[in-house]
Amino acid sequence: GLEAGGLDVDFMTVEEAGDLDYFQYDLFCVGFPSYQWSPPGAVTRWLKQNHTRYAREGRVHVNAQTVKGTQALIFCTYSGPHTGIREATPAGEYAGQFFEHLGIPVLGEWYIVGEFHGDEEASTRGCLGDIRGRPTEEDLRRVRERAISLTRRL
Secondary structure: OOOOOOOOOOOOOHHHHOOOOHHHOOEEEEEEEOEOOEOOHHHHHHHHHHHHHHHHOOOOOOOOOOOOOOEEEEEEEEOOOOOHHHHOHHHHHHHHHHHHOOOOOEEEEEEEEOOOOOOHHHHHOOOOOOOOOOOOHHHHHHHHHHHHHHHHHO
């Protein structure tokens, strides 16, 4: 969707991203699944390592003022068998704080239902009902449209 909206996009894992500089991008997107209300360990370690580096550089400030030129977007997949989206929002909000402490505004936290792979009961009997096969083509179409719309606001 971001590419369809006219943006150049680099895709990489957190291992590939390493100590990539957020400030070199107009829009920095971080996506991950929610595991027990948190980003996965690799994502959390990466966010913390970058935060520590930026703190050493003097870029983390109390009541950080909004910087111009860089914005962030968080997207999180979840299955929410017990409490639905409430199982994902803490993960998205947590990740967003790493950007806001640098003055990078978070444009949004997007939450996308995804099948709970490896646990049929969680994918069929949870509070969201039968989520096998999610995200569906329709789910992905909506995310794509949302991304295109976002590019028009940048």
